[in-house]
Structures are given as structure tokens and as C-alpha cells.
Amino acid sequence: MGLIVQKFGGTSVANTERLFHVADIVTRTYDQGNNVVVVVSAQGDTTDDLIAKAAEVNPHPSKREMDTLLSTGELISSSLLAMAIEGKGYPVVSLSGRQAGFYTNSNHGNARIHKIFDERLKKELDKRNIVVVAGFQGLNKYDDITTLGRGGSDTSAVALAATLHADLCQIYTDVDGVYTADPRIVKNAKKLDEITYDEMLELASLGAQVLHNRSVEMAKKYNVKMEVLSSLEDKPGTKVKEVVKMEKMLIKGVARDNNVCRVSVIGLPDKPGIAFRIFALMAKKNINVDIILQSIGRENTKDISFTCPCEQMDTALEVLNGELESLGAEKVEVNDNVSKVSIVGAGMQSNPGVAATMFEALFDAGINIQMISTSEIKISVLIDRKDSERAMNVIHDAFEV
Amino acid sequence: MGLIVQKFGGTSVANTERLFHVADIVTRTYDQGNNVVVVVSAQGDTTDDLIAKAAEVNPHPSKREMDTLLSTGELISSSLLAMAIEGKGYPVVSLSGRQAGFYTNSNHGNARIHKIFDERLKKELDKRNIVVVAGFQGLNKYDDITTLGRGGSDTSAVALAATLHADLCQIYTDVDGVYTADPRIVKNAKKLDEITYDEMLELASLGAQVLHNRSVEMAKKYNVKMEVLSSLEDKPGTKVKEVVKMEKMLIKGVARDNNVCRVSVIGLPDKPGIAFRIFALMAKKNINVDIILQSIGRENTKDISFTCPCEQMDTALEVLNGELESLGAEKVEVNDNVSKVSIVGAGMQSNPGVAATMFEALFDAGINIQMISTSEIKISVLIDRKDSERAMNVIHDAFEV
Numbered sequence: 001m002g003l004i005v006q007k008f009g010g011t012s013v014a015n016t017e018r019l020f021h022v023a024d025i026v027t028r029t030y031d032q033g034n035n036v037v038v039v040v041s042a043q044g045d046t047t048d049d050l051i052a053k054a055a056e057v058n059p060h061p062s063k064r065e066m067d068t069l070l071s072t073g074e075l076i077s078s079s080l081l082a083m084a085i086e087g088k089g090y091p092v093v094s095l096s097g098r099q100a101g102f103y104t105n106s107n108h109g110n111a112r113i114h115k116i117f118d119e120r121l122k123k124e125l126d127k128r129n130i131v132v133v134a135g136f137q138g139l140n141k142y143d144d145i146t147t148l149g150r151g152g153s154d155t156s157a158v159a160l161a162a163t164l165h166a167d168l169c170q171i172y173t174d175v176d177g178v179y180t181a182d183p184r185i186v187k188n189a190k191k192l193d194e195i196t197y198d199e200m201l202e203l204a205s206l207g208a209q210v211l212h213n214r215s216v217e218m219a220k221k222y223n224v225k226m227e228v229l230s231s232l233e234d235k236p237g238t239k240v241k242e243v244v245k246m247e248k249m250l251i252k253g254v255a256r257d258n259n260v261c262r263v264s265v266i267g268l269p270d271k272p273g274i275a276f277r278i279f280a281l282m283a284k285k286n287i288n289v290d291i292i293l294q295s296i297g298r299e300n301t302k303d304i305s306f307t308c309p310c311e312q313m314d315t316a317l318e319v320l321n322g323e324l325e326s327l328g329a330e331k332v333e334v335n336d337n338v339s340k341v342s343i344v345g346a347g348m349q350s351n352p353g354v355a356a357t358m359f360e361a362l363f364d365a366g367i368n369i370q371m372i373s374t375s376e377i378k379i380s381v382l383i384d385r386k387d388s389e390r391a392m393n394v395i396h397d398a399f400e401v
Numbered sequence: 402m403g404l405i406v407q408k409f410g411g412t413s414v415a416n417t418e419r420l421f422h423v424a425d426i427v428t429r430t431y432d433q434g435n436n437v438v439v440v441v442s443a444q445g446d447t448t449d450d451l452i453a454k455a456a457e458v459n460p461h462p463s464k465r466e467m468d469t470l471l472s473t474g475e476l477i478s479s480s481l482l483a484m485a486i487e488g489k490g491y492p493v494v495s496l497s498g499r500q501a502g503f504y505t506n507s508n509h510g511n512a513r514i515h516k517i518f519d520e521r522l523k524k525e526l527d528k529r530n531i532v533v534v535a536g537f538q539g540l541n542k543y544d545d546i547t548t549l550g551r552g553g554s555d556t557s558a559v560a561l562a563a564t565l566h567a568d569l570c571q572i573y574t575d576v577d578g579v580y581t582a583d584p585r586i587v588k589n590a591k592k593l594d595e596i597t598y599d600e601m602l603e604l605a606s607l608g609a610q611v612l613h614n615r616s617v618e619m620a621k622k623y624n625v626k627m628e629v630l631s632s633l634e635d636k637p638g639t640k641v642k643e644v645v646k647m648e649k650m651l652i653k654g655v656a657r658d659n660n661v662c663r664v665s666v667i668g669l670p671d672k673p674g675i676a677f678r679i680f681a682l683m684a685k686k687n688i689n690v691d692i693i694l695q696s697i698g699r700e701n702t703k704d705i706s707f708t709c710p711c712e713q714m715d716t717a718l719e720v721l722n723g724e725l726e727s728l729g730a731e732k733v734e735v736n737d738n739v740s741k742v743s744i745v746g747a748g749m750q751s752n753p754g755v756a757a758t759m760f761e762a763l764f765d766a767g768i769n770i771q772m773i774s775t776s777e778i779k780i781s782v783l784i785d786r787k788d789s790e791r792a793m794n795v796i797h798d799a800f801e802v
Contacts, residue, residue, distance in 0.1 A: 020458075054481065054484055056417045057417055057421075057485045058488035062483075062484070062487055065483045065484050066480075066484075068476060068480040068497070069477060069480040075469060076454075079466045079467075079469040079470040082466045083455055083459040083466050083467075084458045086462060086463055086466065087459035087460075093465075094469055096469070120544065143521065144500075
């Protein structure tokens with residue numbers, strides 16, 4: 001007999017019909033002899049509706065009150081799912097985050113899980129109850145409700161799987177797995193059977209929206225086997241784990257991130273310490289600098305360019321313009337019409353030809369590379385946004401993933 | 402500095418505009434130098450909507466899951482009201498029933514309050530916070546959410562007032578006080594300035610729907626001064642307390658209850674023990690027998706009639722028909738076209754003329770009295786339902802209340 005944690009997102013529990021379908025999946029897993037712990041998000045648009053209600057009453061509510069309000073969404077979906085499972089004649093109990101033992105820090109709206117006190121969970125599982133847990137929420141040391149922020153329910157599920165030493169943590173969603181590229185953009189995108197934690201982390205942080213980084217990081221840390229699969233179709237999904245079968249595929253995926261812009265400081269004096277000063281200014285404003293390029297400018301000057309998220313561009317521009325004179329720079333230019341396209345794969349570490357293949361594919365397609373950044377398992381390039389979908393396709397084709 | 406508990410019903414917090422208005426009432430009380438504890442019901446139709454959602458998923462959900470689901474209604478309204486109060490710049494915190502320390506028995510759907518652990522409440526009040534408590538809910542010894550059933554939020558408010566030794570427990574509702582009769586029926590109905598607990602209890606159990614019996618019983622037991630007043634109009638309401646000013650008014654109110662029907666067992670043998678057998682049968686089926694009348698029938702037989710709530714009439718009829726032979730009765734008749742009209746007033750105890758005045762008024766109006774029941778502070782008569790509104794008016798006039 002195994003223990004399986006199954007997480008269902010907001011779309012999967014959006015209405016009565018979907019709830020019945022989820023109840024079918026859960027009870028089938030239970031019938032196979034497993035203990036089952038289910039984690040649910042709030043139904044469909046519930047969270048957005050609650051946020052809108054709050055905004056009407058107070059445009060700047062305290063995060064503490066907001067957390068109490070938002071936590072009701074998962075209480076509703078978890079008790080409704082428990083009722084649906086009861087209706088099928090199975091033993092079941094719903095638990096709030098607090099009842100399931102989630103203790104967090106006090107960072108309302110984006111709390112971190114300190115510990116899960118699993119006495120109640122174990123007691124319910126010993127009774128052979130299916131346990132439905134309200135995701136996304138916990139309790140802090142002041143006995144106040146907290147929420148876990150973006151990707152919170154995924155994190156709840158992985159944390160439960162780690163604490164209970166579950167055999168598998170299944171993340172049911174509205175796509176049927178992790179793809180080599182967004183299938184809406186790359187026609188030939190293939191579903192992966194397996195992917196490593198590190199590859200999944202790179203893909204997630206590079207724009208693939210299937211899993212949130214935080215849950216994958218936790219899964220890697222506690223060695224929780226994950227599976228991403230569809231709540232709508234009955235077929236295997238993608239397994240996320242430490243080591244995967246050796247395959248011919250050099251790369252696991254092509255990702256695109258449009259939330260990126262380029263900031264260039266032009267005509268800097270060619271003196272030591274200039275780059276340091278620029279990035280110290282950015283760090284002070286919490287600007288998330290990603291790719292950096294230093295190049296030779298005209299007449300013994302140099303240019304320094306970097307990328308940051310679009311919403312931080314204006315702040316970066318303002319700070320740098322205020323320091324133009326002290327930096328001795330000529331001007332600052334920004335460009336928010338760019339995309340970052342990346343390839344990810346543990347296989348590329350030992351394959352020096354990977355970068356060449358990628359750049360050649362882009363060259364053949366006449367796509368200009370503005371900046372390059374590499375890590376052990378990924379290569380990112382900054383290109384014109386208008387070229388980004390074509391870039392994904394030609395790269396995908398070049399690697400025959 | 403006093404401590405005031407203010408309870409607002411579902412209509413009073415139904416939308417943003419109403420929430421702002423409630424925030425005004427609360428902060429005005431706070432500005433007058435009082436500590437304020439607020440108890441709220443769920444907004445408008447929230448509870449009904451949640452019940453409908455549950456019914457769609459499972460027509461017979463467990464009461465435990467139902468309680469978790471329903472408790473979210475008050476969590477939402479309490480956090481929204483706290484946000485509205487924050488928006489006005491006042492220090493405030495919302496607490497769930499559990500956080501406010503409500504510990505109950507495990508009778509899900511109709512739980513009784515065992516105790517309120519008031520540490521958190523006192524800590525928040527010491528910080529001079531306005532405390533908004535989610536009414537209607539608590540926690541049982543298994544760490545599960547319970548709800549208090551009908552009139553639950555009123556009961557939450559009175560229990561808080563008793564525990565915290567509040568100076569006053571104000572029940573804000575959509576009427577401006579307790580009236581001598583339903584103003585929609587009796588044009589001359591007057592608002593009472595004061596009423597005793599006992600009178601209020603009789604009025605409530607006789608069909609006046611302003612306060613639920615349970616909260617008044619608790620207020621009487623712990624000597625909590627209550628006031629019923631309107632959340633819409635800014636004027637004094639009706640005070641409910643142990644002793645009220647002596648007044649000329651003999652009676653405090655005229656009430657009508659339409660949820661009553663008459664069951665008659667005709668042609669019973671005139672033997673001892675027959676009445677006992679009938680009411681033992683009724684008790685076994687939990688039928689709530691109210692007024693009883695035994696009368697002489699034809700040819701040495703007797704008839705026994707009694708009243709019960711309408712929804713129990715069919716069960717009573719079925720049970721009695723099944724025992725016709727063993728009782729030796731001729732037949733059973735039922736009549737659900739009756740009303741119970743009652744007068745209530747502590748003054749009538751020492752005034753033998755009260756009953757006569759009431760019966761005379763009915764006689765003069767040509768209204769036939771089918772059954773009579775009296776207690777120390779009330780007299781009830783059963784009459785044809787079609788006469789009931791006229792009866793209320795002529796009785797009201799006769800006493801010049």
C-alpha cells in the first residue's frame with residue numbers, strides 16, 4: 001500500500017461536474033489500495049472575486065486580513081470536494097491548512113512553511129480516511145492565518161508529500177505534462193516522460209508556467225517524486241525526479257520569457273569599478289539583473305547592458321539617469337521589445353556543440369542575437385520579440401527534440 | 402470607558418455600502434471611548450448560496466463538512482468589515498470563532514457553546530483594537546469547526562458579552578426594536594423602550610422573529626443587558642433586561658404563530674390512561690405538542706385535541722391512524738388552517754382581568770376560540786387562520802398598548 005498526494009488546481013475543481021471528476025480520480029487511486037491525501041486550490045475565479053471584493057472595501061487592506069479572506073476559497077473547495085467523495089460512499093475528511101498542521105512564518109501573503117505537524121493527518125490516514133487539505137494556507141505563531149503566495153497549493157502538496165514520505169506527489173492541472181516547448185507556439189513540441197528537478201527549475205524560471213519554482217525546489221530538497229498530469233485526460237504525465245533515464249535528447253525544452261527588457265548605459269569611461277557601481281545602484285533598488293553584457297564603445301569608452309523584468313525598467317532608467325554625471329556616461333537607453341529564448345537540458349554539460357547548434361539555427365533564420373547567458377544546463381539568448389516565436393521553432397527543429 | 406458588543410446581521414453587512422455604514426457605527430462607538438467587540442453574520446444570501454452549492458455536490462453531506470463550508474461566510478464578512486474599519490484609519494483585527502476562543506460541543510449544525518477562552522480577545526482589547534468576530538461558529542474538542550445553528554450569531558454576541566462582562570450587547574438588525582405587535586399587521590403597534598427577558602422569551606417563542614430564544618435565554622442567565630436596534634436608522638431601540646420600569650401597560654405584545662396545526666382524536670373511550678398513551682406516542686416521534694384540549698364527545702366518549710408544528714402534522718396523523726384500533730378511537734382529524742395568537746406581559750400575573758379582556762375582544766369581533774393555553778406571563782388562543790390578523794388588531798386595541 002502506497003501513499004499518494006494529489007493536488008488539483010482551480011480549473012480542476014471549478015464546478016460541480018469537475019468536482020465529481022476529481023472525486024473519481026481520487027477514489028480510483030484509493031481503490032488501488034493507496035492512502036490518498038488531496039490538496040486543492042480555490043475554485044476557478046474565487047480568489048480573484050475575493051480580491052475584487054476587498055478592493056471595493058479598501059484599496060490597501062492589511063495583508064493579515066487579506067490572508068483570512070483569501071483562505072476561505074480553499075476551505076470552500078476542500079469541503080465541497082469532501083462532500084463529493086462522501087457522496088460516492090468513501091470515508092473522507094477535509095482539513096484546513098491549520099488542521100493539517102501547516103505552520104508558517106508571519107510573512108502574510110507570501111509565507112514560508114516552517115513545519116507540518118502531522119499528528120492529525122496521520123490519525124485520519126490510520127482510519128483509512130481520504131484526506132482533503134485546503135492548499136495555499138497555514139498558521140503563524142500568533143495564531144493568525146497566512147497564505148503561501150504564488151504557486152502556494154503546489155508547495156502545500158510537495159510539503160505534505162515530504163512530511164508524510166509519500167511515494168508520489170501528483171500535480172493535476174489543465175495541461176497533460178511538461179513539453180519541450182509551449183505547444184501553442186511550437187507545433188512539434190513533445191511531451192516529456194521524465195525531467196530532472198534541475199531541468200524543471202530552469203524551465204520554470206525561464207518562463208514555462210506548468211510548475212512553480214518553489215514547489216520544484218522543495219521537491220528536489222526532500223527528494224519528492226513529482227508527476228505533472230492532466231485532470232481532464234486519463235493518461236500518464238511527466239515525472240520530475242533526481243535522475244532520469246539516459247536518452248538521446250540533448251535538450252529538454254525551449255522556453256521563452258517576454259517579461260524582460262534591456263537597459264544599456266552608453267559611453268562609460270574605460271575605468272575599473274564602473275560596472276560594480278552600476279550594479280550596486282541596481283541592487284539597492286532590488287532590481288533583478290539577469291543577463292549582463294559589456295562591450296567596447298566608441299573612442300575609448302565602453303557600454304554596459306543588462307536585462308531586468310519589465311516592471312523594473314522605469315526604476316532602473318530613473319536611477320541611472322540620476323547618476324549619469326557621476327558615472328561619466330553619455331546616456332541610458334532602454335528596449336522593452338525583446339524576448340529571452342532559452343534551451344534547457346542536463347545533457348548539454350558534456351556536449352560543447354549544443355551552443356553552436358543553437359546559434360547556427362538562429363543565424364540561418366536571420367535572427368540577430370543581442371546577448372547571451374549560459375549556465376551548466378541552459379543557454380539563453382536575448383533577441384527581438386518579433387522573432388521569438390520563429391526562434392523557438394527553428395531551435396526546436398535543430399535539436400529534433 | 403465601557404465595553405460594548407455590537408452584532409450585525411446578514412442584511413446589515415450585505416454589500417460594500419452597508420459595510421461602510423456599519424464601520425461608521427462601530428468607530429463612532431469606539432470614538433466615544435469604548436472598547437468595541439463586533440460580531441457579524443455572513444453577508445446577505447451567502448449562507449443560502451453555500452447551502453445550494455453543497456446540495457448540488459451532495460444532497461446529504463455530512464454535518465461536519467457542512468459546518469466547515471458554512472463557517473466561511475462569516476470569515477468573509479468579518480475580514481471585509483475589518484478592512485472597511487482599517488480604511489477609516491482605526492486599529493482593528495478580525496478573529497474567527499476559533500481565534501476568539503469559542504469552544505463548543507460536537508453537535509455539528511447546532512452546537513452549544515461550552516466556554517469562551519478569552520486570552521486572545523483580551524490581548525487585542527488591551528491593544529485598544531476594535532475586534533471583529535465571525536459569529537455563528539466555534540471549535541469542538543476534535544479541533545473541527547462547528548456552527549451554532551439558528552440565531553447563532555446573536556448567541557455568539559451574547560456569549561461574548563457575558564464572558565467579557567460587557568456593559569451592553571447591541572443587536573443591530575433591519576427593524577428598529579421590539580414592537581407590541583408586528584407593525585405590518587397591527588397599524589397601531591408601538592415600539593417598546595424596554596422589555597424583560599421573560600417577556601422577550603415568550604414573544605420570541607410565540608412568533609416574534611426579532612431575537613432568537615437561545616440568545617435571550619443566555620442573556621437572562623448571565624444578566625447581559627441587550628438592546629435591539631436598527632443598523633439603518635440612528636435612534637434608540639428596545640432594551641432587554643431583568644427589571645424594567647413599571648408602566649401602565651399590562652401586556653407587552655401581541656404575537657401570532659402560523660406554524661401550528663391542530664390534531665384531534667375523536668371518539669376515544671372514557672377510560673384513564675388514554676391521554677397518556679397518545680402523548681407517549683407523540684413523544685416517541687419527537688413531536689412538539691403545545692396546547693392540549695380534552696373535551697366530552699358523543700355517547701360517553703371523549704375527544705383529545707392538541708397542536709403541533711405544521712411540518713410534524715403528517716407524522717402525527719400517520720402514527721395515530723396506525724393506533725386507531727388499539728386506542729379504541731373513531732377517527733383522527735387534522736386542521737392546518739389555524740393560528741395561535743398570544744399576549745405577553747409580566748403585568749398580567751397580578752391582573753385577573755387580562756384574560757377576560759382578551760376573550761371579550763375576540764367575542765365582540767365574532768372570532769371563535771378553539772383552544773386556550775396560559776402561563777404566568779402569557780395567554781394563547783387557537784383560532785381560524787383567516788381571523789388571525791383581525792384578532793391581533795382587536796386585542797391590541799382592547800389593551801391600548
